[in-house]
Amino acid sequence: MARGMVRETAVTPSREYERQLVGRAQADDRLASRELVELHKDRLFSFIWRMVRNHHDAEEICQEAFLKAFASLGTFSSEYRFSTWLFTIGYRVCLNHLRRKRALTGELDFTALPHDGDSALPGSVESEEAGRLKELVWSAVDRLSAPQRATLVLFYRHELSCHEMAQVLELPVATVKSHLHRARNRLRELLESVTEHELQEFRNRAGAAG
């Protein structure tokens, strides 16, 4: 799929305005801090939730990421976007959380976790096939490694370029491209193994209904 389709619709402030906000927040301006939180919280939470798949954990990680960001706001370099810097912190906290969780529970299997809600739009009309396809895709995404999952979500959902992803994930651009390539192929393999069976079921049901 070519990039540029439906994306997160959060308003992105201009760099100059963002720089001013950060400057004011550094000077303990509470309103500026609040505006920074309001501007970035939903996107950060969306990314983190896709990484950990648990509402409570995602909210805690999100909070920790903001607190760490505010605590070290003095070290922020305006060379980067605030959102990129914040996502970097959020991703690090995520990885620490996943490591701790893996240490406690062994290998992580996100597909075994209860989902926090139904991913279908409330009140929207969605065919059974489309709904099932979404389930299969997210279930396959959950089976990927953390960096692979992160690259897919950042690339498709948050519209980050490979260069921006490299900053967030603190990896070389070539490594990021490699993660993205492997993630797509792994996703295809996982989906191929299940969709044939699923499609056959749909065909049989459609035939029986017809």
Add this chain to the structure above:
Amino acid sequence: MRCEQARQLFDAYLDGELSGALATELGAHRVKCPDCRRALALMEVSGHVIASDREPVALHGDFADRLLACTDSKSLRSRDRLRRGLYIAGLLAAAAVVALAFLGAFDRPAKFAGEKVETARPLAVPSPQEQSPEAGNRGASANEDLLEEWFKETQDNWAAKRQSGESLQRQFELTISQMLDILRQAKDTSPGADHFPGADGEVPASPPEPAPTDDEDVEDL
């Protein structure tokens, strides 16, 4: 174009970076090859789902309020920690000065040995109840006076004990224990002692202690 060549172009195609001629080649291959058509369709549709599927969960509405409350309590706690650190550092410095003074006393036995002291007097260290209110209010300067007075008396006592033959270790233990008593009293009368976090029963809404953030490279999880 063979399937192998076509599959090498998938990423560039999905990133929207394929040039016109190669995109046409890939399109032609896609039309005639069901395997590549299916593989590419699966990649495209999964990208579309990831990009456009709505999140089933959202942050609570009061997230920003709670977060900013945490930042306030954190900065308050760090100020308290700094104040407490300075206070303790002051006490330790005073203790160090006293200890060094006694070490000096060890090196100058002749001065005390020559002094004539009849009996060992008990140390006149006032308890917190016996302390005058003025001394308590004077805070640090009152504590300095106390220490100075005690120091003088202790010098006399040491000389007396040396005469009476009490063991050096015993004398040192007694001295340290008295010194600690004085420091304890000084802490009790300190004006900042009541303002330590939690001293007044206030429990600030605080975030969980941040886990140490490693700067390790990303690893597969």
